Amino acid sequence: MLKNDLIVRAAKGEKTERTPVWLMRQAGRILPEYRAVRNSLSGFKELVETPELAAEVTIQPVDILGVDAAIIFSDILVIPEAMGLTYEMVEKKGPHFPKTISSKSDLNSVHVADPSDLSYVYDAISITKKELDGRVPVIGFAGAPWTIFSYMLEGGGSKTFSKARGMLYTDPQMADQLLDMITESTISYLKHQIEAGANMVQLFDSWAGVLPPNHYSQFSLKYISKICDAIDEVPITVFAKGAWWALEEMGNLKCRTVGLDWNMDPSNARILLPNKTLQGNFDPCALYGSEESIKRDTAQMLEKFKGHPHIANLGHGVYPDTDPNKVKFFIDTVKELSVIDS
Amino acid sequence: MLKNDLIVRAAKGEKTERTPVWLMRQAGRILPEYRAVRNSLSGFKELVETPELAAEVTIQPVDILGVDAAIIFSDILVIPEAMGLTYEMVEKKGPHFPKTISSKSDLNSVHVADPSDLSYVYDAISITKKELDGRVPVIGFAGAPWTIFSYMLEGGGSKTFSKARGMLYTDPQMADQLLDMITESTISYLKHQIEAGANMVQLFDSWAGVLPPNHYSQFSLKYISKICDAIDEVPITVFAKGAWWALEEMGNLKCRTVGLDWNMDPSNARILLPNKTLQGNFDPCALYGSEESIKRDTAQMLEKFKGHPHIANLGHGVYPDTDPNKVKFFIDTVKELSVIDS
Numbered sequence: 237m238l239k240n241d242l243i244v245r246a247a248k249g250e251k252t253e254r255t256p257v258w259l260m261r262q263a264g265r266i267l268p269e270y271r272a273v274r275n276s277l278s279g280f281k282e283l284v285e286t287p288e289l290a291a292e293v294t295i296q297p298v299d300i301l302g303v304d305a306a307i308i309f310s311d312i313l314v315i316p317e318a319m320g321l322t323y324e325m326v327e328k329k330g331p332h333f334p335k336t337i338s339s340k341s342d343l344n345s346v347h348v349a350d351p352s353d354l355s356y357v358y359d360a361i362s363i364t365k366k367e368l369d370g371r372v373p374v375i376g377f378a379g380a381p382w383t384i385f386s387y388m389l390e391g392g393g394s395k396t397f398s399k400a401r402g403m404l405y406t407d408p409q410m411a412d413q414l415l416d417m418i419t420e421s422t423i424s425y426l427k428h429q430i431e432a433g434a435n436m437v438q439l440f441d442s443w444a445g446v447l448p449p450n451h452y453s454q455f456s457l458k459y460i461s462k463i464c465d466a467i468d469e470v471p472i473t474v475f476a477k478g479a480w481w482a483l484e485e486m487g488n489l490k491c492r493t494v495g496l497d498w499n500m501d502p503s504n505a506r507i508l509l510p511n512k513t514l515q516g517n518f519d520p521c522a523l524y525g526s527e528e529s530i531k532r533d534t535a536q537m538l539e540k541f542k543g544h545p546h547i548a549n550l551g552h553g554v555y556p557d558t559d560p561n562k563v564k565f566f567i568d569t570v571k572e573l574s575v576i577d578s
Numbered sequence: 579m580l581k582n583d584l585i586v587r588a589a590k591g592e593k594t595e596r597t598p599v600w601l602m603r604q605a606g607r608i609l610p611e612y613r614a615v616r617n618s619l620s621g622f623k624e625l626v627e628t629p630e631l632a633a634e635v636t637i638q639p640v641d642i643l644g645v646d647a648a649i650i651f652s653d654i655l656v657i658p659e660a661m662g663l664t665y666e667m668v669e670k671k672g673p674h675f676p677k678t679i680s681s682k683s684d685l686n687s688v689h690v691a692d693p694s695d696l697s698y699v700y701d702a703i704s705i706t707k708k709e710l711d712g713r714v715p716v717i718g719f720a721g722a723p724w725t726i727f728s729y730m731l732e733g734g735g736s737k738t739f740s741k742a743r744g745m746l747y748t749d750p751q752m753a754d755q756l757l758d759m760i761t762e763s764t765i766s767y768l769k770h771q772i773e774a775g776a777n778m779v780q781l782f783d784s785w786a787g788v789l790p791p792n793h794y795s796q797f798s799l800k801y802i803s804k805i806c807d808a809i810d811e812v813p814i815t816v817f818a819k820g821a822w823w824a825l826e827e828m829g830n831l832k833c834r835t836v837g838l839d840w841n842m843d844p845s846n847a848r849i850l851l852p853n854k855t856l857q858g859n860f861d862p863c864a865l866y867g868s869e870e871s872i873k874r875d876t877a878q879m880l881e882k883f884k885g886h887p888h889i890a891n892l893g894h895g896v897y898p899d900t901d902p903n904k905v906k907f908f909i910d911t912v913k914e915l916s917v918i919d920s
Contacts, residue, residue, distance in 0.1 A: 396862070398863055401863040405866050406867060448893075478820075480823075501823065519790050520740070525747035
């Protein structure tokens, strides 16, 4: 039994006594306690692949920051890896895939992931659940197929995403084939996370914003929709960063919550998505401001969502150089200002 | 006298016998003729700073691709350089500023640009004008203040723009001070370009899309508006990449044309901007497709703008690995399909 189930109830569209709050990337570099664990290891992937330690850093922000949910410490790139494309995490640069997909023959080097190859993630969830003992829910996650596809073609970040986007014009059939494989892998991965104890799951479509609207429907939302249809065990959140044009269409997804980035206007989103819980959308840069300005900006954000089911969060992952005290101040402010008088 | 003034007339909102067309970054790496000139030099900046050669590569796409305008070959970063921050162009990586602005004391190391320091740009325009002999108009340009500000704080591209965006929260007064200096520098720079013969000018707000809407009004549009108010000699185009939320507000700018990126829906933009010419917005990745698909996509784009003053262009600068034959095919297709029966 969950002692604090605010987020799960908010995700179901229920009124809650106050707005629940967590932060994307809350388990990570902003916390000295995380860096201590991380620095004792050879690299980022060792942390991802060691369940006891992944569980430890997953729980840190619950203890230190007081968030209303733990999100399992992992990476969306475990899926392409389980499909046959190994990634490296290059310090201060980000992920890099030595091998990428560029032609039809490359498809032979990847396969639908065997979910048992990712047992370290499920183990981390089980340990987290046990150690949390119901204090807060655990959120599982995966990348949305379009974002994973982009990494598999680009080999990392990109200014233009011209390889990934180009294939949608040069070989849409091959794109669909790979997106199908990613989707199938993701569904079974998420189902295993839920079986291990995830109370909710979130899909991150980090590169949604680079697609033209017609391609977004055809090559991203279509696959997100398949995943949402397949997962009915727990509430799903879809966060499509930059896909402002798709909010209305996302109303048709079988997800409970839609995440908003800091460019998106909550007033508009709640009109377009009357039946979804909304998550977000504090500007991560606002956490660089003074406590006074954080308080003012938090109040403004809460006001915009007022009366609509809302899970407070940033509009992006918290930036690594953010002062954890400011993060805690933001969380405390949400808790204080969002209390509904009964 | 201009022999082909289609673009100028379209920018003024006049009906034209067909849709004019040019491409952002048309003078550049897609053309082997450009690479031949570039490879004969020590670096990118030598080309920017040598008026005869800058004029030569400016005219290449008029000869080779048949575009309806020449845009002067230069870089938006000549402004921060003239203000006191030197940039380097790192091959395959992009621009880098060894020194950046991070605190108030750094403001002492920059100054409002002396427009005469950029005489190589005006000379390149004069030579281009002379050599073109009225075949097509010449477009001058500059970066929008927010984008230049971002480069001066970040020192190059960025995943998060957290330094530039952070200052808007931590020291908005200092941000305004620097933005004012950039704006003043840009106005006199553009006036000199016009004096040298530019028939139109364009402001590139390449990093518009990273700001939340309220900051975009306060720290970007405000300064773009000052520039538009100060330049009344020739039509101005404003291209704010990613600032989909600002289209309506851009209707208040004293600019003639608004550029759309490939995410923006022309049908929506023409409702929000009934009195502006619209420029764009072909997906640069669509040029990787077959001639058949380029033709279909071009027809679709033209249809969306039909009946509204329109300058055909991409929704972003052309990507360096694009086949110039495909670019020419796109240009020819616009010319062929947009003819108005009289």
